[in-house]
Amino acid sequence: MYSQGLIGADGRTEESPEFLEAFQRRIDAEEKIEPKDPMPAGYRRTLVRQIGQHAHSEIVGMLPEGNWITRAPTLKRKAALLAKVQDEGGHGLYLYAAAETLGVSREEMTEELLAGKAKYSSIFNYPTLSWADIGAIGWLVDGAAIMNQIPLCRCSYGPYSRAMIRICKEESFHQRQGYEIMLTLCRGTPEQKAMAQDALNRWWWPSLMMFGPHDKDSAHTEQSMKWKIKRFTNDQLRQKFIDATVPQAEFLGLTIPDPELRWNPDKNDGRGGYDHGPIDWDEFWRVVKGHGRMNRDRLAARRKAHDEGAWVREAALAHARKRKARAMAAE
Amino acid sequence: MTDQLFDALIELADDNLVLGHRLSEWCGHAPMLEEDLALANLALDLVGTARALYSLAAEVEGKGRTEDDLAYLRVEREYRNLLLVERPNGDFGHTILRQFYFAAFMEPFWSAAAAGSSDARIRAIAAKAAKEMAYHLRHSGEWVVRLGDGTDESHRRMVAAVDALHHYTDELFVASPAAEAMAGAGVLPRREAMRAEWDRLVGQVLAEAGLTAPDVPWPQIGGREGLHGEELGHMLAEMQYLQRAYPGATW
Numbered sequence: 001m002y003s004q005g006l007i008g009a010d011g012r013t014e015e016s017p018e019f020l021e022a023f024q025r026r027i028d029a030e031e032k033i034e035p036k037d038p039m040p041a042g043y044r045r046t047l048v049r050q051i052g053q054h055a056h057s058e059i060v061g062m063l064p065e066g067n068w069i070t071r072a073p074t075l076k077r078k079a080a081l082l083a084k085v086q087d088e089g090g091h092g093l094y095l096y097a098a099a100e101t102l103g104v105s106r107e108e109m110t111e112e113l114l115a116g117k118a119k120y121s122s123i124f125n126y127p128t129l130s131w132a133d134i135g136a137i138g139w140l141v142d143g144a145a146i147m148n149q150i151p152l153c154r155c156s157y158g159p160y161s162r163a164m165i166r167i168c169k170e171e172s173f174h175q176r177q178g179y180e181i182m183l184t185l186c187r188g189t190p191e192q193k194a195m196a197q198d199a200l201n202r203w204w205w206p207s208l209m210m211f212g213p214h215d216k217d218s219a220h221t222e223q224s225m226k227w228k229i230k231r232f233t234n235d236q237l238r239q240k241f242i243d244a245t246v247p248q249a250e251f252l253g254l255t256i257p258d259p260e261l262r263w264n265p266d267k268n269d270g271r272g273g274y275d276h277g278p279i280d281w282d283e284f285w286r287v288v289k290g291h292g293r294m295n296r297d298r299l300a301a302r303r304k305a306h307d308e309g310a311w312v313r314e315a316a317l318a319h320a321r322k323r324k325a326r327a328m329a330a331e
Numbered sequence: 332m333t334d335q336l337f338d339a340l341i342e343l344a345d346d347n348l349v350l351g352h353r354l355s356e357w358c359g360h361a362p363m364l365e366e367d368l369a370l371a372n373l374a375l376d377l378v379g380t381a382r383a384l385y386s387l388a389a390e391v392e393g394k395g396r397t398e399d400d401l402a403y404l405r406v407e408r409e410y411r412n413l414l415l416v417e418r419p420n421g422d423f424g425h426t427i428l429r430q431f432y433f434a435a436f437m438e439p440f441w442s443a444a445a446a447g448s449s450d451a452r453i454r455a456i457a458a459k460a461a462k463e464m465a466y467h468l469r470h471s472g473e474w475v476v477r478l479g480d481g482t483d484e485s486h487r488r489m490v491a492a493v494d495a496l497h498h499y500t501d502e503l504f505v506a507s508p509a510a511e512a513m514a515g516a517g518v519l520p521r522r523e524a525m526r527a528e529w530d531r532l533v534g535q536v537l538a539e540a541g542l543t544a545p546d547v548p549w550p551q552i553g554g555r556e557g558l559h560g561e562e563l564g565h566m567l568a569e570m571q572y573l574q575r576a577y578p579g580a581t582w
Contacts, residue, residue: 062359062367069355073573073582074399075348075382078355079375085358086371093364131573131582189580301360309362311488312423315481322480 013042027228032158035101043227046220047157048102050229055095056113057121058088060298064128065137073131080177081134087170094166098159114303122284123206125292132185132192132199138178140200140207140245146171147241148211151231179248186252193253200249201257208276209284211238217281243273332516336450337392338411338509339519341401342555344384345412348402349563350433351377352570353420362423369470373430376463383456403574407564408557411507415499417554417563421492424478424485428492431471435532436503436525438464443520450518472536479540486541493542501550503529510555 013020023040026033033039062085069085072078096106112118123141128134149168155161185196212218212234224230232240242261249256260277267273287295354374361367385398416433420426441464444457478485506514506522514521537544553559573582 059364066359069358070352070569071572073403073580075378075385075402077582079378079382082355082358082371082375082378086368086375089359089364089367089371093368096364184582188582189577191577192580305360305362309366309423311482311484312362312366312478315478315485318485319477319481 013040015040024226027156027226030228031156032161033156034158042223043229044102046224046227046229047160048099048104051095051099051102051160052104052109052112053119053121055092055099055109056118057124058092058095059113060120060124060302062088062092063298063301064124064126064294065134067128068131068134071131072134077181084138084174084177087174091163091167091170094163098163101159110306114299114306116290116299119288121210122287122292123210124298125287125295126202126206127294129202130195130199132182132195133203135178135181135185135196136199136203138174138176139182139248140178140203141210142171142175142178143245144207144210144241146175147237147244151237154228154231156228182252182254186254196252197254200254204257205279205283206287208238208242208279209281211235211241213281213284239268239273242276243268246274332512333391333393335509335512336518337388338507339513340384340388340391342411342507342510344381344388344401345410346416346433347377347381347384349410349412349566350416350429351375351381352566353416353418354426354430356420357426366423370426373467373470376460376467380456380460380463383459387452387456399574403571407559407567410554410557410559410563410567412554412559412563413499413502414551414554414560415496415502417559417566418496418499419562421495422488424488424492425495427471427474427478428489428496430467431475431536432496432500432503432533434464434467434471435529435536438468439525439528440520440522443524447520448518449516453518468532472532475536475542476540479537479542489540489542493537494545497545498547498549499551500529500533501547502552502554505552505555507555 015023019038020040023038023043033043065081065085065088069078069081072081096109099109100106109118113120128137146168149164149171152164153161153168155164182196182199185192215221215233215235218234221230221233225233246256246261258277260275262275263272264275265272267275286292290296351374354370354377357367357370358374359367361370381402382398385401389396389398389401413433415429418425418429438461441457441461445454445461448454448457475489479489480486504523504526510519510522513519533544573580
């Protein structure tokens with residue numbers, strides 16, 4: 001799960017106008033760009049950054065939900081959650097592989113993450129405080145991620161678009177699973193319904209922030225759209241998400257925590273859509289810059305796993321070398 | 332007969348759930364991404380087998396209890412799992428050795444049950460579990476060799492793991508009265524009959540890993556009577572928290 005809000009992309013590029021025009025013609029013809037094809041340095045850099053952030057988001061995203069695997073309320077929920085978190089690890093793996101086709105290694109990307117230099121989706125810097133959070137994350141966070149990722153299946157870079165096709169299938173399953181958890185809670189005891197409402201209250205605004213800053217404040221959207229890395233702007237996707245999600249909340253009998261939310265029949269070229277209240281961008285930037293409730297804990301958990309696993313990785317390499325040496329000696 | 336079949340199924344189900352739960356504690360924290368995925372797979376297999384066994388036990392009992400009643404509403408003295416499987420994860424070496432010891436027993440056990448149980452329902456559960464255990468055995472066995480024969484540090488850690496866990500392995504072969512009755516009736520394999528194969532598998536892998544099984548003058552035994560170590564209660568307190576905090580709720 002991940003959404004856009006690509007942070008700090010640098011699309012600057014210094015190729016000749018002829019080269020850039022030829023590249024743009026391929027993009028405009030909807031040709032897929034493959035790893036060995038010539039591409040502008042800015043295109044490569046933007047993708048490395050975006051795919052890297054996406055991969056890190058999957059890996060860090062294992063932590064908030066992993067927090068409830070050992071406390072899942074039934075065996076069926078336990079197995080489903082474990083499988084879901086495992087899927088996210090799998091997404092991380094193929095996204096790292098997609099990024100590696102652009103000439104950056106998984107080790108380098110991991111180093112950047114652990115050093116606190118690489119970004120990941122800020123949503124994972126919020127804590128999971130109740131079982132309902134597992135439902136809310138599936139419903140809202142995976143729901144927001146899908147809004148962003150479906151267009152990424154058509155991304156101009158071949159390996160990324162192919163990875164996204166597989167990921168989207170699994171994400172939509174996760175989203176339904178999350179919604180089903182919410183539905184079960186909302187049809188349960190008053191305490192369970194209150195738990196669901198509390199989770200919606202806490203996850204709604206951060207989910208809207210997942211789409212990134214408003215278009216007027218999004219410095220890199222234009223170039224990314226021209227290169228067909230992105231297909232829709234942040235605000236377009238956010239609006240789609242809100243319009244899809246509000247009726248789902250109504251079906252659950254839950255209240256979206258936005259007093260200014262109302263139907264506007266003129267929106268979306270007269271098809272109608274929801275107006276919403278202001279998003280607290282101070283909070284967004286605070287969390288992006290490392291000051292959310294869980295930023296430090298998330299990185300600490302990743303570093304701990306990495307550090308405590310070092311002896312295992314070293315042993316595996318040492319053993320492989322020994323085997324090879326023994327095989328050669330035997331020849 | 333029904334009571335004894337129920338008890339024997341619960342023992343096996345508890346082994347699978349407790350070990351599956353332990354493995355699930357790794358999720359997101361493994362030494363490498365590939366191993367995060369692998370440990371989650373192993374955990375899913377074990378939880379899946381536990382669910383099938385609890386469901387069958389509930390059916391055999393016929394009192395309307397469900398798999399979740401059996402998993403979430405029994406206290407530690409009622410849990411019947413082996414002491415080995417409840418051992419805390421420790422480092423990756425401890426976890427993988429614990430898995431290897433267990434799989435080296437369960438693979439032949441489930442294979443024998445799949446081939447020879449007089450109960451078709453058990454044959455079906457066993458056939459699936461035997462395939463899974465063959466993978467667990469290979470995966471964990473390869474890691475035991477890699478770590479035992481890796482670096483000085485990994486070797487030292489594996490020596491410590493063998494020292495910490497080996498004295499729980501004799502309990503694998505102990506039959507409770509229920510297990511004994513089910514073996515007599517041809518419903519489940521006789522646990523003691525797995526000894527030769529377990530010794531062979533473990534002997535081979537430890538030798539390849541450069542590790543030595545210690546003499547165990549006083550094996551640790553008691554799980555089948557609900558006499559556990561102190562860690563299991565904490566695990567169950569965590570696992571059962573929602574069911575205990577909100578009695579009767581549907582999740």
